[in-house]
Amino acid sequence: MTTPLLRIDNLHVSFRVGKEMIHPVRGISLQLERGETLALVGESGCGKTTLARTILGLQAPSSGSIEYEGNDIAGLDRFRLKRYRPHIQCVFQDPFSSLNPRKRVEQLIREPLDIHQIGEASSRLKRAHEMMERVGLPTDWGRRFPHEFSGGQRQRIGIARALVMQPDLLICDEPVSALDVSIQAQIVNLLWELKRDMGLSYLFISHDLMLVETFADRVAMMYKGEIVETGPAREVWSNPQHAFTRRMIDAIPVPDVTRPTPPAFRIDAD
Ligand SMILES: Nc1ncnc2c1ncn2[C@@H]1O[C@H](COP(=O)(O)OP(=O)(O)OP(=O)(O)O)[C@@H](O)[C@H]1O
Numbered sequence: 001m002t003t004p005l006l007r008i009d010n011l012h013v014s015f016r017v018g019k020e021m022i023h024p025v026r027g028i029s030l031q032l033e034r035g036e037t038l039a040l041v042g043e044s045g046c047g048k049t050t051l052a053r054t055i056l057g058l059q060a061p062s063s064g065s066i067e068y069e070g071n072d073i074a075g076l077d078r079f080r081l082k083r084y085r086p087h088i089q090c091v092f093q094d095p096f097s098s099l100n101p102r103k104r105v106e107q108l109i110r111e112p113l114d115i116h117q118i119g120e121a122s123s124r125l126k127r128a129h130e131m132m133e134r135v136g137l138p139t140d141w142g143r144r145f146p147h148e149f150s151g152g153q154r155q156r157i158g159i160a161r162a163l164v165m166q167p168d169l170l171i172c173d174e175p176v177s178a179l180d181v182s183i184q185a186q187i188v189n190l191l192w193e194l195k196r197d198m199g200l201s202y203l204f205i206s207h208d209l210m211l212v213e214t215f216a217d218r219v220a221m222m223y224k225g226e227i228v229e230t231g232p233a234r235e236v237w238s239n240p241q242h243a244f245t246r247r248m249i250d251a252i253p254v255p256d257v258t259r260p261t262p263p264a265f266r267i268d269a270d
Contacts, residue, residue, distance in 0.1 A: 011074070051222075108159045163198070
């Protein structure tokens, strides 16, 4: 049996808020195989981002394990995490706030290489330009600042920055929910192409079951800090087992094909 790329076992995360303890992640177990796209779907506040932050080492778990290629990385200090961290990168939800507005785009993309002191300055810049090309941005835009780009282009910058470290696992935390619907499709297509060409694995966090249905291999439904249902995306979609999944599917608007075309779009015969 091969070792999964990521294996999470009975993970708990708690925060103290004033005098209260809250428990956003309650005993989550899941695994992600190499080359797989696992969508983590749940409504706002169910603990998706907390789980992502814990995998990335930005949040300490209260208990449980997170194994990356069989090595437990849960709660490692920064020094020991450094060995694994380049392999796991993240694309954030908001391309407007996740990029430092004072840095030029090529600087932003090469920054992870600078931090980890990988290669010479010239080779880092070359790699940043390669990544820009890979995500569909002209390299001569590298001297521009983030505010000179549209939302979709900024998300491409975020993806290039995540890819520059040549990760195996990309955690995409609602990567398209801040974008217009037409741009969402472009970014999802780009992520799909990158996965195909670079052999990436994705943990794709979303509140939108319809978006992930075609993109993900498997779906894990998260509800109030727990995984309530996991399975191949189409199976979960066509035969939901949990009441929460059924509610999410029922909430998806269905186009009413019986409604007449609005007058403004109708072409009259005479
Ligand atoms: N650092 C923190 N301190 C205290 N509470 C937190 C912290 N981070 C998250 N929470 C709380 O934990 C719960 C889960 O939040 P989380 O952001 O993980 O949910 P989410 O499913 O990603 O939601 P969304 O889709 O809205 O981003 C929420 O009640 C949130 O207020």
